[in-house]
Amino acid sequence: MENKKKSTIKDIAAVLGLTPSAVSKALNNHPRISEKTKLAVKEMAVELDYQPNFLSSALRKGKSNLVGVIIPRVNSHFFSSVVENIEKMLNLNGYNIIMTQSNELYAKECQEIDTLLKIQVDGIIASMANETTNLEFYEKIKSRGTELVLFDRGEEELNVDYVGIDDYKSSHLVVDHLVSQNCKRIAHIAGFHHIRIYKERIRGYKDALEKWNLDIQDNWIIESNLRIEDGRQIMQQLLNAPERPDAVYVAGDIAALGALQVLLENNIKIPEEIALVGFSDEPFTSLTQPSISTINQHSDQIGKLAAEAFLNRMSHPKKKTVNRIILEPELIVRQSSKRI
Amino acid sequence: MENKKKSTIKDIAAVLGLTPSAVSKALNNHPRISEKTKLAVKEMAVELDYQPNFLSSALRKGKSNLVGVIIPRVNSHFFSSVVENIEKMLNLNGYNIIMTQSNELYAKECQEIDTLLKIQVDGIIASMANETTNLEFYEKIKSRGTELVLFDRGEEELNVDYVGIDDYKSSHLVVDHLVSQNCKRIAHIAGFHHIRIYKERIRGYKDALEKWNLDIQDNWIIESNLRIEDGRQIMQQLLNAPERPDAVYVAGDIAALGALQVLLENNIKIPEEIALVGFSDEPFTSLTQPSISTINQHSDQIGKLAAEAFLNRMSHPKKKTVNRIILEPELIVRQSSKRI
DNA sequence: TATTTTTGTTCCATCGTTTGAACAAATATA
DNA sequence: TATATTTGTTCAAACGATGGAACAAAAATA
Incomplete structure (x- = not known):
């Protein structure tokens, strides 16, 4: 019932009266092997359900x-x-x-x-x-x-x-867009700046704000792991602050989802009171209510x-x-x- | 700068004046190798940054x-x-x-x-x-x-x-619970019945309804792939039907999320008008508004x-x-x- | 016909590790 | 002291596939 032993080039060679090396060469289309033998070998390989031994060939070839x-x-x-x-x-x-x-x-x-x-x-x-x-x-x-x-x-x-992708430019796209929507107080829920991409997003965000002559408030740039809980907690923190932002740019969609939940729970009108932009174009961003603006990273x-x-x-x-x-x-x- | 060639047991053997086989046995704690040699071999292995060659040992051991x-x-x-x-x-x-x-x-x-x-x-x-x-x-x-x-x-x-898990019993848990909450018209967004676990959930659902003398309506059992879109679409379909259910038991949390979205979009009160139960205890089920009841599969x-x-x-x-x-x-x- | 070239195959070492058998030396038993 | 046992190591053959060198046979060239 169970044909336990897997067949090897040796088995093929034995059946056809060849050497293992001839079989190996036939299977690898070596130019010096005749078409006739190649055919015979390949047919027999199918017949015996031959599967090349990955381990041995990798060992031998070093690849x-x-x-x-x-x-x-x-x-x-x-x-x-x-x-x-x-x-x-x-x-x-x-x-x-x-x-x-x-x-x-x-x-x-x-x-x-x-x-x-x-x-x-x-x-x-x-x-x-x-x-x-x-x-x-x-x-x-x-x-x-x-x-x-x-x-x-x-x-x-x-x-x-x-x-x-060009993370620096991404932030410019986001800020430019938010400014075009009349946002003036834009906060950034960021990733940790020791990671290059997040550093670039932060740099782009700051430079873009400067470009539009907007204030850069250090307590509006909050770094985290960008998990859903991080988004929730930081959004709450922003809401509790004396001056609320009118837009939040989140460096990841998952954290943006957390932020969205908190905004909804606090009955804040989106985007009228606070606009929200995420990052990555995760599929759920188009399914939330309201759907979340985001950056497509291709x-x-x-x-x-x-x-x-x-x-x-x-x-x-x-x-x-x-x-x-x-x-x-x-x-x-x-x-x-x-x-x- | 780059020490290209990885060391082998041969290298260790050469340095210590042993044979490769002694080294191999030392590394594998063979009882017949002296503690002294074992120690020396292991130290040298560390020194030479020896990494066993997975391919060759797997080949030899057939494992x-x-x-x-x-x-x-x-x-x-x-x-x-x-x-x-x-x-x-x-x-x-x-x-x-x-x-x-x-x-x-x-x-x-x-x-x-x-x-x-x-x-x-x-x-x-x-x-x-x-x-x-x-x-x-x-x-x-x-x-x-x-x-x-x-x-x-x-x-x-x-x-x-x-x-x-006992899928048949899961459905009983869900239906019993819904009945205890005064639900009488319980629909089931199911997985395909050619898969055993979904078949069992359907069977359990039907038997549980019967147990409580509730009607089994065939158009209230709808099979799908249980993706988010499936949940959305089927929920919409249930809402459009002449008689609406007062509870929906979804065989997967993702589809349950889709169903929840549609319920919210249609301003349906949950759980008062329609109660919802999912399956799997995905983390987001505790984060949605309202949070989703579900089955923990351990x-x-x-x-x-x-x-x-x-x-x-x-x-x-x-x-x-x-x-x-x-x-x-x-x-x-x-x-x-x-x-x- | 003698010699070179081409063709198709076999031979053999190799990749790095493992393992049973063999063997010498050390130790224990008689 | 002679013999049996234990200990620590080496030897050699694998595992399966590969590829360069060697070699015989066939075909091409002189």
Whole structure:
């Protein structure tokens, strides 16, 4: 009932009266093998339900055709969409991916990196956890000779290929839009400034305010992990303050959802009293009541480009120049900020 | 700067004047190796930053210490929590996991199974996609001699270890509760009945209605994929019908969220006009306004038990008896159904 | 016909680790 | 002291696939 033992090239060779090496060459379309034998071998391979042994070929070739993908949370449309597109692209090129999540924890991220290196992936495509400031483990990837590509959350000092959007410009798009809607007191629920993308969003926000001659109030820039509870708590804090903002720009959609809940619970009119803009274009932003304005980060593009960057590295291993791809952000205006 | 070549047991052996095999045995705590040598080997291993070559040892041992986990969606608290607990348990026992998602698609699921088999995982722990009716690929896992454990969505005919909750009883809990809140016209937004767990929920729902002498209306049992749009659309459909239900029991929280949105958009008082109960205890159910009553499926327990089932199989490979673990569901009553 | 080239295959070492068997040295038992 | 047992290590053969070198046979060129 159960044909326990899997067949190997040896079995095929035995049946056909060939050597294993001839079979291997036939399967790999070696030019010196006759068409006749190739055909016979391939037919027999199907017949015996032969599955190449990944471990042995990877060991021999020193190449696993596996790529590790590390993302902070899998439970986010942006990240899962990026992964989906990485996978699509890599599958086309004979690679399989192994997806792991850090849950935004530095310790977990280190562990995942170790696991991936242990399994001997050919490369790692990653977006860093919020907690991560020590780049030691990423250096380790590089020093092991494993390819590394970063997307979204990546640090320049690592000096590796990177794909992301122009975060500085995103903030300008948001502020410009809010100003056009007659908002004058714009607060920013930010991510931690030790992460480059959030630092850039903060910088863009400040520069844009300055551009429009608006006050920059330090207590209107509040950094957090951007979880839903963070959004709720910080929004409450902003409402309790002596002077309320008339617009809130949140550096993540999940936190924006939390902020929205608090606004609704306090019967605040959106966008009339306070306008709200999120970041990432998570699907739920179009489903809330009111729907939330946000920034589209082109997750499909990012995934595809990150995969291509990896493939490029693999085909040109000597190339030293680092490639940084920065995409244009796109503002999506919805009910939560459309006053006019 | 980059110490390209990774060290092997050969390198350690060379430095210490031993053979590779002695080093291997020392690292694996073989009883016949002296403590002195073990110590020396282990120190040198650290010094040379030795990382065991996973590929070669897996090849030699015929065991990869890798477990594949297939879930329908990663973007769900239930599933990601199960995976987290599987991982925790397996890591403690020297296994690493590879997480993959089917996106509820049969084709994707088959592809993931093939990838996992190719990588030669020691076992697969899976919850089946909504689409899956053909069990051929799961049979393939078994016939390859790879261990298989199913959780939540699993079919009995596969005859493998299973961990899940008592879905039939869950429906009784929900209906009993709704009846206690004076609901008399209870509709059911269901999953597809070709999936065992949804079939059981439907069966439980019907039997419970019968128990309370309530009418079973066939047009009040509507099957779907239970996505957010499904919940929205079906709720709208129920509202448009000549006779409206006074309670809706949704077989999934995401769809329940969609239903809630539609109820709110139509200014229907919850739970007074229509009470709502979901399924799975996704975190957002406690955050919505009103919060949603739901069923706790004990995702942490399920993950732990599924991992243990796998570990058991590995340590007793000959055991033929199949283990089905059925946990007790727990009803969590929140605002959306608390009339009294 | 003698020689070179091409073609199709086999031979063999290799990737890094593991493991049973073999063996010498040290220790215990008679 | 002779023999049996234990201890610590080496030897050699795997695991399955790969690929360069070697080699014989067939075909092409002189």
